Amino acid sequence: MLNLFHAECYKLWRNKSFYICALTGALISLLLYGTLFLVDNLERTDSQQGQEGFSVTATVNEEAGDLGSTELQGKEEAIPMSQRIGIMGVIEQMLSGSFAGFITTIFVCIFVVGEYGNGAIKNVVSKGYSRGTVFLSKLLAAELAALLLNLAIIGACLLFGAILMGKSGIEAIAWKDLAIFTGIQMAFSAALTGIVAMIGEITRSLGSGIALSLGLLMFSTSITAGLDLLFHDLHWKPSSYWLLDLQTTALADVLQKDFLIRAAALSIFWLLAAAAAGMLHFKKADIK
Numbered sequence: 001m002l003n004l005f006h007a008e009c010y011k012l013w014r015n016k017s018f019y020i021c022a023l024t025g026a027l028i029s030l031l032l033y034g035t036l037f038l039v040d041n042l043e044r045t046d047s048q049q050g051q052e053g054f055s056v057t058a059t060v061n062e063e064a065g066d067l068g069s070t071e072l073q074g075k076e077e078a079i080p081m082s083q084r085i086g087i088m089g090v091i092e093q094m095l096s097g098s099f100a101g102f103i104t105t106i107f108v109c110i111f112v113v114g115e116y117g118n119g120a121i122k123n124v125v126s127k128g129y130s131r132g133t134v135f136l137s138k139l140l141a142a143e144l145a146a147l148l149l150n151l152a153i154i155g156a157c158l159l160f161g162a163i164l165m166g167k168s169g170i171e172a173i174a175w176k177d178l179a180i181f182t183g184i185q186m187a188f189s190a191a192l193t194g195i196v197a198m199i200g201e202i203t204r205s206l207g208s209g210i211a212l213s214l215g216l217l218m219f220s221t222s223i224t225a226g227l228d229l230l231f232h233d234l235h236w237k238p239s240s241y242w243l244l245d246l247q248t249t250a251l252a253d254v255l256q257k258d259f260l261i262r263a264a265a266l267s268i269f270w271l272l273a274a275a276a277a278g279m280l281h282f283k284k285a286d287i288k
Contacts, residue, residue, distance in 0.1 A: 008141030
């Protein structure tokens with residue numbers, strides 16, 4: 001098992017697709033920052049045009065409380081979008097907004113399915129290794145790849161945020177909240193990686209594996225929303241048990257203890273279920 005895992009890690013190290021996917025994630029995070037600053041410029045331009053086109057007369061209540069609230073509201077409205085979202089918001093969008101999920105899904109499909117096409121899996125099995133060990137070593141390497149890709153994306157968000165937003169952007173980060181949020185998103189990513197690896201093992205086709213996996217990412221939440229309506233009278237929400245619905249939960253709710261426990265338990269369940277299904281199919285199906 002250990003030798004097989006070392007071999008899979010070596011393949012991962014030499015895999016160009018891994019570095020391309022990591023670079024893609026970094027570029028998408030940079031694009032998000034660029035979008036925020038573009039919105040800032042548009043808001044600034046609209047504000048200047050509004051000031052030039054209108055003459056505003058303000059009457060101020062003599063009571064100090066009213067004056068303070070007016071000034072505070074004006075300052076709040078003047079905060080640029082990039083500062084309101086901040087580095088934490090960009091990281092949240094990258095991890096829970098399916099950007100990282102798309103990148104991880106594509107790479108895991110390439111990493112798992114690709115070796116069926118070049119005959120590598122058949123060669124490994126022919127050397128006498130048990131099929132369960134072969135599948136688990138591949139799955140563990142895929143999980144390692146997903147972890148590294150997510151960390152690379154977070155690192156890119158922090159780096160670009162520090163460069164573009166400066167010291168104030170870094171100081172605005174709640175590091176404890178970021179650590180908790182990152183941890184639970186890694187658990188979701190691990191479960192998703194297991195499901196994608198299972199799909200790749202069952203299909204054993206790069207096109208079919210990517211299509212089904214991306215379809216799962218894009219449409220499964222719509223399906224669970226429909227199921228929620230279907231089972232509304234029974235007071236049961238299937239979306240509460242599906243990891244992709246849980247992954248889109250807002251940061252404030254993610255930090256709640258009850259959510260953390262439920263999310264961790266469901267992530268473990270989906271990961272083990274996907275691993276068991278993939279291993280069972282790998283043991284029974286012929287390798288061509």
